[in-house]
Amino acid sequence: MTSHTLNELIAEGVRGRYILVRSDLNVPLDGSTVTDDGRIKASLPVLKKLSDAGARVLVTAHLGRPKGAPEEKYSLKPAADRLAELADFSVQLAKDTVGASAKELASGLQDGNVLVLENVRFDARETSKDDAERGAFADELVALTGDNGAFVDDAFGAVHRKHASVYDVATRLPSYLGDLVHTEVEVLRKLTTDTQRPYVVVLGGSKVSDKLAVINNLLGKADTILVGGGMLFTFLAAAGHKVAGSLLEEDQIPVVQDYLNRAADAGTSFVVPTDVVVASRFAADADHEVVRADAIEESTFGASGIGLDIGPETASAFAAHIEGAKTVFWNGPMGVFEFEAFSSGTRAIAQALTDTVAFTVVGGGDSAAAVRTLGFDDSQFGHISTGGGASLEYLEGKELPGLSVLDR
Ligand SMILES: Nc1ncnc2c1ncn2[C@@H]1O[C@H](COP(=O)(O)OP(=O)(O)OP(=O)(O)O)[C@@H](O)[C@H]1O
């Protein structure tokens, strides 16, 4: 990559200039409480560097997946409040993204101050597939920077998205690579250029189709793929088993069957759970029991049971694969770790990663949140990436729009 760097921008001089920064402030929330501020802390250094240099900083970010219109539960307010607590510079939040509030607060911004614009995904044009629509939104974001603006992409977690605030603004403003993106890419490159084998990939989480898509390119690259989290049920269904009320993306069953058919020739083996924890309902205090993965509907809860974690036998098997690995990449919690009763699988995998001598990388906002919530420390892992989908797509060797657009 030969992008211009943040240091080059600072050297050019930013005092008094409006600098648009794309950050990844997509943090997990419990109501209005940020339950893991890892991504906010990771975003802070670039904002501080620009603030210290006298820039007027406009931060764009998304939270969750709102449907292109404002929704209070997806407001960036909790994230902006936490950023303000951590920062030693002024942080304000606009009530909208490119509307009256954003314009008024931007025009009143002093040198060194930071203004967070409300969730970019409150505007449907942010994620539109139509170039003109995204472009029109990008124009409105860029207009906030006046006539001497610049753009810094520091949102590693979103570099795989061809969205207006990630991609299109970079085609309109002098653009620079943020330090966080730079560091992430350097570490992940190590995983792709000189991968020590066996290379074990652990996949889980709830964004099932997103993650199934990346497996295509991991076939032949990873030696072993351990399948946990929400996606395991699509694997079980592909093998002909009933999964009761568990998370299932039926339209993905043929995709999984295709992967399973191609795996042996590609030299990749899938390890699918042999036992799961099934609950009576999706709740922290739900009744639950461990059942065979091929007999989920035979649990006490019948067809309404929901699989919320991998079982202990599976956790041990996964841990043994991790112990024998030289490189481990983990994305996506093994179960609903936010509920103590369903956190054992995720805890077991985190423990195995800390015990192994392999180079370990944990990718993903929720995965990083999980290891911290469960009491592990960042220093116990080789690298904790802020990007979930982004780190996976980087490892696949895919071209990432947010990075390629910065290439000179
Ligand atoms: N069996 C399951 N059923 C439902 N949800 C599950 C299951 N297993 C894990 N999850 C949920 O998956 C969520 C995390 O998934 P996600 O795919 O977003 O992970 P991530 O890649 O680490 O995060 P991000 O994509 O934000 O970077 C957690 O909130 C967890 O509760």
Ligand SMILES: O=C(O)[C@H](O)COP(=O)(O)O
């Ligand atoms: O959580 C993430 O992985 C990033 O913030 C990107 O979010 P998205 O998957 O909703 O685009």
